[in-house]
Amino acid sequence: xxxxxxxxxxxxxxxxxxxxxxxxxxxxxxxxxxxxxxxxxxxxxxxxxxxxxxxxxxxxxxxxxxxxxxxxxxxxxxxxxxxxxxxxxxxxxxxxxxxxxxxxxxxxxxxxxxxxxxxxxxxxxxxxxxxxxxxxxxxxxxxxxxxxxxxxxxxxxxxxxxxxxxxxxxxxxxxxxxxxxxxxxxxxxxxxxxxxxxxxxxxxxxxxxxxxxx
Numbered sequence: 001x002x003x004x005x006x007x008x009x010x011x012x013x014x015x016x017x018x019x020x021x022x023x024x025x026x027x028x029x030x031x032x033x034x035x036x037x038x039x040x041x042x043x044x045x046x047x048x049x050x051x052x053x054x055x056x057x058x059x060x061x062x063x064x065x066x067x068x069x070x071x072x073x074x075x076x077x078x079x080x081x082x083x084x085x086x087x088x089x090x091x092x093x094x095x096x097x098x099x100x101x102x103x104x105x106x107x108x109x110x111x112x113x114x115x116x117x118x119x120x121x122x123x124x125x126x127x128x129x130x131x132x133x134x135x136x137x138x139x140x141x142x143x144x145x146x147x148x149x150x151x152x153x154x155x156x157x158x159x160x161x162x163x164x165x166x167x168x169x170x171x172x173x174x175x176x177x178x179x180x181x182x183x184x185x186x187x188x189x190x191x192x193x194x195x196x197x198x199x200x201x202x203x204x205x206x207x208x209x210x211x212x213x214x
Contacts (some may be wrong), residue, residue: 016176106169114165
C-alpha cells in the first residue's frame with residue numbers, strides 16, 4: 001500500500017489521478033448529453049418522461065452522485081496541487097512562450113477553465129438538481145432558467161470552457177499514460193477535437209433552443 005501512496009505523491013502519479021478522474025467525468029458528460037438531447041424532441045413530455053425514468057433508479061443515481069463527488073474532490077485537489085507545484089517551480093517566467101512541447105490554448109488555460117467549470121457546476125446544481133419541483137415539472141424548471149439571457153450567456157460560456165478543457169485533457173490523458181506514439185497521437189488529437197465540438201455544440205445549443213426557439 002505504501003508504494004501506491006508514494007506513487008501518487010509524485011508529479012506523474014498526480015497526473016495519472018487527473019487522467020483517470022478526468023476520464024470518469026468525460027464519461028458522465030457524454031451520458032448527460034445523451035439524456036439532455038431529449039430536450040430537442042420539441043415536446044416537454046419526452047424530457048419529463050426521461051427524468052421520471054431516472055427517478056426509478058434513485059439508489060443507483062445516489063451511488064453515481066457520491067462517486068462523482070469523490071471524483072470531483074480528487075480531480076480538483078490534485079489539479080490545484082499540480083498548479084501550485086508548477087508555479088513554485090517557475091520562479092522566473094519564460095521570456096518567450098514555448099510551443100514545442102504541445103503548448104496550446106487548452107494546456108495554458110487548463111487551471112482556469114477548470115475553475116470556471118467548477119463554479120458553473122455549483123450554479124448548475126443550485127438551478128436544476130436542487131430546484132423545487134413541488135408544483136412544476138423539470139422541463140418547467142429548464143424553460144424558466146433558460147428564459148434568462150444572462151443565464152444563457154453564462155451557460156454557453158461554461159460549455160466553451162468545457163470544450164477547451166476536454167480538447168486538451170482527452171489527448172493528454174494518453175500522453176500521461178505513455179501512449180503518445182507519433183503514429184496515433186494525430187488521430188487522438190483529432191478525436192479530442194471532435195469530442196470538444198460535439199459536446200460544445202450539443203450542450204451549447206440547448207439554452208438557445210429552449211430560450212429562443214421553443
